[in-house]
Amino acid sequence: MLYANQPEESIDGYTDANLLRLAGKVEGLRGPEFDAAVRSMKYRGFVTASQNAYEKAGGAKEPEGPGTPTAEINGKRIPLQYNALLLESDTFAELLQKIDDQPGEWEDTTL
Secondary structure: OOHHHOOOOOOOOOOHHHHHHHHOOOOOOOOHHHHHHHHHOOOHHHHHHHHHHHHHHHOOOOOOOOOOOOOEEOOEEOOHHHHHHHHOHHHHHHHHHHHHHOOOOHHHOOO
């Protein structure tokens, strides 16, 4: 829902009101606990840590982060030529299952 309703990069469209409005479009998401978490920024620390990790993943060449879609698995970034895979849920799920079944060997998996 958030990805489909991204605001312009120059606009902070993720206000409490906008987040709650979008959440209302997702069946079963809205409720007193969810609304309170949004309003109190309960998960702000997690969001900040995630943003910092994303920017770090970009390194010196990409100080604002590596772009989307991007995925790292066990500290290794999926190569750019496979980015379309990240948008194919069944194929990506299959890759994740192979990685879970054989940790450390995923680099050799045919993508």
